Amino acid sequence: MGKECRKSGWRRLGRNHAGHIPPRKLETSWRCDPFFSNPLNTTSDRLQSIPVVHALQRSGLGDDAAHWFAALAGLPGRIWLDSAIVAAGGKWGVDPSVRRGTPDALARLSRYSFLSADPVCRLVADPTDPDPWPQLKSWADRLPNTTDPTLPPFQGGLAGLIGYEAGRWLETDALGAVHQHQRVDLPTPAIDVGVYDWVIAIDHWTGKAWLISQGFQADDIQGSEIEKRDGDGALRLERARQRADAVLHRVQSYQRLSAFVAGQRTPAVLPGDRDQPAAPVSNFTGPGFRDAVREVVRRICAGDSFQVNLAQRLTLPMPADAQEIYLALRQSNPAPFAAFYDGEHYQVLSSSPEGFLQLRGGTVETRPIKGTVARTGNALTDQELASELLSSVKDRAENIMIVDLMRNDLSRVCEDESVEVTQLCQVEKYQCVQHLVSAVCGRLKSGVAAVDLLQACFPGGSVTGAPKIEAMRTIAELEPHPRGAYCGSIGYLSCGGNADFNILIRTMTATKGMLQIPVGGGITAKSDPVAEEQETWIKAQGMLNAFASGAEQTDSPPAAVEPPAPTIWDGLKLGAVNER
Numbered sequence: 001m002g003k004e005c006r007k008s009g010w011r012r013l014g015r016n017h018a019g020h021i022p023p024r025k026l027e028t029s030w031r032c033d034p035f036f037s038n039p040l041n042t043t044s045d046r047l048q049s050i051p052v053v054h055a056l057q058r059s060g061l062g063d064d065a066a067h068w069f070a071a072l073a074g075l076p077g078r079i080w081l082d083s084a085i086v087a088a089g090g091k092w093g094v095d096p097s098v099r100r101g102t103p104d105a106l107a108r109l110s111r112y113s114f115l116s117a118d119p120v121c122r123l124v125a126d127p128t129d130p131d132p133w134p135q136l137k138s139w140a141d142r143l144p145n146t147t148d149p150t151l152p153p154f155q156g157g158l159a160g161l162i163g164y165e166a167g168r169w170l171e172t173d174a175l176g177a178v179h180q181h182q183r184v185d186l187p188t189p190a191i192d193v194g195v196y197d198w199v200i201a202i203d204h205w206t207g208k209a210w211l212i213s214q215g216f217q218a219d220d221i222q223g224s225e226i227e228k229r230d231g232d233g234a235l236r237l238e239r240a241r242q243r244a245d246a247v248l249h250r251v252q253s254y255q256r257l258s259a260f261v262a263g264q265r266t267p268a269v270l271p272g273d274r275d276q277p278a279a280p281v282s283n284f285t286g287p288g289f290r291d292a293v294r295e296v297v298r299r300i301c302a303g304d305s306f307q308v309n310l311a312q313r314l315t316l317p318m319p320a321d322a323q324e325i326y327l328a329l330r331q332s333n334p335a336p337f338a339a340f341y342d343g344e345h346y347q348v349l350s351s352s353p354e355g356f357l358q359l360r361g362g363t364v365e366t367r368p369i370k371g372t373v374a375r376t377g378n379a380l381t382d383q384e385l386a387s388e389l390l391s392s393v394k395d396r397a398e399n400i401m402i403v404d405l406m407r408n409d410l411s412r413v414c415e416d417e418s419v420e421v422t423q424l425c426q427v428e429k430y431q432c433v434q435h436l437v438s439a440v441c442g443r444l445k446s447g448v449a450a451v452d453l454l455q456a457c458f459p460g461g462s463v464t465g466a467p468k469i470e471a472m473r474t475i476a477e478l479e480p481h482p483r484g485a486y487c488g489s490i491g492y493l494s495c496g497g498n499a500d501f502n503i504l505i506r507t508m509t510a511t512k513g514m515l516q517i518p519v520g521g522g523i524t525a526k527s528d529p530v531a532e533e534q535e536t537w538i539k540a541q542g543m544l545n546a547f548a549s550g551a552e553q554t555d556s557p558p559a560a561v562e563p564p565a566p567t568i569w570d571g572l573k574l575g576a577v578n579e580r
Contacts, residue, residue, distance in 0.1 A: 050215075050233070050236075050237055050240075051148075051155060051156065051212050051213055051214045051215070051240060051495075052212075052213050052215075052237070052240045052241050052244055053148075053151070053210055053211070053212050053213075054210065054211045054244060054248060055208065055209070055210055056200065056209040056210060056211055056251075058207070064202075064209065065080075065082070065113055065115065065202055066327060067254065067255060068115055068200055068251055068254075069115055069323075069340070070254065070323070071250055071251045071253075071254030071255070072115065072116075072117040072250070072251075073323060075117035075118045076117065076118060076119075076342070076344055077116075077117055077118060077119045077122060077160070077194045077196075077342065077343070077344075078115075078116075078117040078340070078341075078342040079114075079115070079116055079117065079159055079160065079194075079196075079339070079340065079341050079342070079490075080113070080114070080115050080339060080340040080341075081112075081113060081114040081115075081154070081159070081339050081490070081491065081492060081500075082113050082330060082338040082339055082340065083109070083110040083111065083112060083113045083204060083336050083337075083338070084330035084331075084334040084335055084336075084338035084351065085106065085110045085334040085335055085336045085338075085430065085431065105423075105428055105437075105439075106336060106428055106429070106430070107205075109336040109337070109355060109367075110204060110336040111203060111204055111205050112152045112153065112154070112201065112202060112203060112204065113201075113202040113204065114152070114154045114159075114199050114200065114201055114202070114492065115199070115200040115202075116156075116159065116196040116198060116199045116200065117196075117342075119159075119160075119194025119195050119196045119197075120194075120195050120196075120197050120216065120217050120218045120221070121194065121195050121218040121221060121222055122160070122192065122193065122194040122195070123135055123136055123139065123191060123192075123193050123194075124189045124191065124192050125166075125189055125190050125191045125192075126186070126189050126190060127165040127168055127186065127190045127482065129190075131169040132169070132190075132191050133166075133169055133170070133451070133455060136158070136191065136193060136451055137449070137451040137452070139158060139195060139221050139222070140157075140158055140449060140450060140451050140493055141449070142220065142221050143157050143158070143221075143493075143494075143495045143496075144214065144216075144495040144496070145495070145496060145497065146495065146496055147494065147495055147496025147497070147498065151201060151210060151212065152201035152202070152203055152210070153360065153494055153498040153500070154199055154201060154492045154494045154498065154500070155199065155201065155212045155214070155494055155495050155496065156196055156197055156198060156199050156212060156213070156214040156216075156494065156495050157195070157196065157492060157493050157494040157495045158193050158194070158195060158196075158492065158493040159193065159194060159196050159491065159492040159493070160191075160192050160193035160194050160341060160490070161188060161189070161191070161192045161193070161341050161343065161348060161485060161488065161489075161490050162190075162191055162193070162454070162458065162488050162489045162490075162491075162501070163186075163188050163189065163190045163191065163192075163483070163484050163485050163488040164459055164463075164482070164483035164484065164485070164486060164487045164488040164504075165186070165190040165482050165483065165484070165488075166190045166191050166458065166459075166488065167458055167459045167472065168190070170455055170458060171468070171469055171472055185481065186481075186482050186484050187345075187346045187484055187485075187509050187511035187512070187516065188343065188346050188348065188484045188485045188509060188511075189343070192341075192343050195216075195218070195221050197213065197214045197215060197216050197217070197239075197240070197243060198211065198212060198213040198214065198240075198243050198244055198247055199211075199212050200212075200247075200251075211244055211247060211248060211251075212244075213240040213241070213243050213244035213247070214236075214240055214495060215236035215237055215238070215239040215240025215241075215243065216236060216239075217239065220236075278316050278317050279316065280314035280315060280316040280517065280540070280544070281314065281315050281316065282312045282313070282314055282315075283312060283313040283314075283315070283480045283481055284312050284480060288480075289310075289312050289529075289532075289533050289536070290529035290530060290532075290533050291529075292310060292478045292479070293310060293523055293527055293529040293532045293533070294529050295478060296308045296310055296474060296478065296523040296527070297523065297524075297525060297527055297529075299474060300523070300524065300525045301525055304470055304474070305465055305466065305467060305470050305471050305474060306401060306465070306466045306467070306524075307398060307401060307465040307466050307471070307522050307523065307524050308464075308465040308471045308474050308475065308522070308523050309462075309463050309464055309465050309471065309475070309487075309520055309521065309522050309523070310475065310478065310479070310520050310521070310523050310532075311475075311479060311483070311486065311487070311518045311519060311520025311521075311536070312479075312518070312519065312520065312533075312536055313480075313481055313486075313516055313517070313518045314516070314517040314518070314519065314540055315514055315515065315516050315517070316514070316515055316517075317513060317514060317515070318510055318513055318514060318515045319515075319547050320547075322340075322342070322347035322349060322510040323340075325349060325508070325510070325515070325546060325547075326340045326347075326349040328546040328547070329349055329351050329508070329543060329546040330351065331546075332542070332545045332546040333351040333431065333432065333506065333542040333543060333545065333546065334351065334431050335350075335351040335352055335353045335430065335431070335506065336353060336355070336430075337350070337352040337353060337354060337355050337502035337503075338350055338351045338352060339352070339490040339491075339502060339504075341490055345511065346509060346510060346511040347509070347510040347511075348485045348490065348504070348507065348508075348509055348510075349507065349508045349509075349510065350485075350490060350502065350504050350505075350506065350507040350508075351506045351507075351542065351543065352502045352503060352504055352505050352506050352507060353369065353430050353433075353435060353505075353506065354367065354368070354369045354460075354462065354502060354503040354505060355367045355500070355501075355502055355503070356457075356460050356489050356491070356501045356502055356503045357453060357454065357457060357489075357491075357499065357500070357501050358499070358500045358501075359444075359450050359453060359497065359498060359499040359500070360498055361497075361498075362443055362444050362497075363441060363442070363443055363444075364410065364414065364441065364442050364443075364444060364453060365422075365439055365440070365441045366406050366410065366439070366440050366457070366460075367423075367437055367438070367439045367440075368399065368402045368403060368406055368437070368438055368440075368460070368461065368462040369399075369435045369436070369437050369462060370395060370398040370399035370401075370402050370436060370438075370462060370522065371389055371392060371395030371396070371398065371399055371425075371435065371436030372389075372433050372434065372435050372436070373385040373386070373388065373389045373433065373434050374432065374433055374434070375429060375430070375431070375432055375433055375434055382429075382434065385434060386427045386429075386434050389427055389434060389436055390425065390427060390436070392436075394524070394526070395425075395436050396425050396436070398522055398524065399424075399425050399436050399438055400424070400425070400438075401466050402438075402461045402462045402466065403421060403424065403438045403440060404466075405461035405466045405467075405468060406440045406457070406460075406461050407419050407421070407440055409456055409457040409461065409468075410440060410442040410456070410457065411442070412456040413442075413444055413445060413448045413452055413453050413456045414442030414443055414444055414445060414448075415442070415443045415444070415445050418441075418442045418443035419440065419441070419442040420440070420441055420442070421438065421439070421440050422439045422440070422441050423437065423438055423439035424438050425437075425438055426438070432542055449497065450493045450497060450499040451493070453499070454489075454499075454501070458489070459472075459487055459488065459489075460487070460489070460503045462503065463487040463503055463505065463520075464487075465522065465523075483518060484509060484516070484518075485504050485507060485509050486504055486505070486507055486509070486516075486518035487503065487504060487505065487518075487520075488504050489501040489502055489503060489504060490502055490504060506539075506542060506543060508543060517540055517543055517544070519536040519537070519539045519540045520536060520539075521535055521536060521539070
């Protein structure tokens with residue numbers, strides 16, 4: 001692996017490792033982006049750059065994003081921010097609401113996907129390391145402060161994983177130390193974020209894609225000060241061209257080798273000759289999860305909290321490699337905030353439906369989900385279920401509770417009177433479920449940047465509970481293991497200040513030949529322990545169904561069925577779910 005540098009306990013990884021993209025010289029149709037100013041002889045404290053941009057051509061091989069993803073295999077830090085709900089099944093079609101000129105919320109959220117790999121440097125911090133957030137902010141502050149509004153919003157910058165335990169440096173009262181009873185076997189760091197100097201950006205509304213290369217390197221981000229010498233901008237421009245040429249060569253070479261599969265869909269299921277996966281095992285033993293639910297209910301009735309999100313972690317041997325599993329997952333359970341991140345020693349595979357924070361031009365939006373029912377494939381039945389969800393006093397109360405929590409978090413960094421609820425308890429339809437979703441927006445205060453926003457709101461209130469700090473303390477005391485990636489975020493912070501992060505629910509972590517699948521739900525004073533435990537197993541089914549051998553993939557969601565026995569793999573079928 002690569003060379004690691006130690007500083008104050010956390011690790012900074014440079015790009016001195018096997019598998020990185022070597023520079024190449026190719027004849028390609030690059031353009032220097034006209035939206036950017038001349039980078040030479042700058043007096044700015046920020047890095048200046050003129051990215052080079054190449055329009056990528058459709059290959060005719062089906063789902064181009066999946067093929068580009070495969071072409072980047074073997075490179076460190078491979079990341080795919082994947083609006084899989086658009087591209088599932090190889091479909092690049094434009095949502096009908098977009099054609100009408102009135103894109104609905106789901107179409108708007110699913111517009112872009114991004115792929116990259118081989119970051120110029122990485123910030124990796126474990127929960128026991130000193131606080132890495134100041135270093136993360138320092139790196140973000142050095143990114144170019146320019147962006148091309150005609151291109152997708154991520155044009156290079158910071159991207160990666162912020163695990164749930166990254167909150168220990170922000171909410172020390174709740175997560176200041178790892179609780180002694182927890183078995184610390186975290187497969188992921190608390191923070192693993194890279195600086196990506198190039199990105200493949202896809203616009204699903206138009207079907208267009210671009211390779212954008214910025215040309216900055218590790219010293220530009222990690223150095224004590226930005227060098228300001230004549231010709232420095234020209235050197236970055238040449239680096240941008242060379243890096244982009246190398247990426248393009250790799251992608252085109254893979255496409256040529258894959259030409260024999262032209263016209264065929266990317267496999268939606270794992271190979272049929274694989275053995276049936278072993279039954280997943282919970283990290284709670286016996287009645288442990290039900291006992292934990294009872295304790296949460298007791299604390300709520302005592303006035304400690306209003307709601308707590310409690311989870312168990314299911315573990316099973318990996319039935320295939322992480323890439324195969326993810327390609328199957330994104331087709332069996334597509335989602336607008338799906339993601340894949342390869343940390344070399346671990347991989348995070350997510351089919352998340354929930355956005356955490358989206359920042360555009362100083363305006364931030366968060367979209368908490370609380371309340372879920374199934375889609376059955378029958379329009380009349382689905383409408384009846386949606387009506388029941390809308391009229392559910394319990395679901396609406398929980399949703400509004402989290403909306404109020406997120407309003408409070410945003411108010412810490414947004415202008416007075418700018419925080420408002422723009423959508424309250426509306427039903428949104430996804431592939432297999434219908435969610436009760438709200439939206440809260442605000443305008444950041446002057447001088448507040450994306451990292452400040454993350455620090456103010458992390459972790460998301462919909463996956464902790466309310467009040468947040470007390471709920472986090474309860475989670476840490478009752479769950480047997482730290483959460484790791486689960487309930488954290490994967491996303492990006494782009495040059496120019498745009499940012500977008502999901503909430504890592506419906507998420508697997510692959511490590512050491514094992515697959516971890518945490519699942520949980522919101523516990524209230526009226527929660528039934530047996531029903532809550534059963535519900536977590538049902539929620540895992542959308543992910544477990546990705547392992548089904550030879551399953552037929554259709555455009556219609558599967559019908560809801562009765563909940564299965566929670567310890568029998570063969571009984572697992574996709575059914576109705578509630579919360580997360």
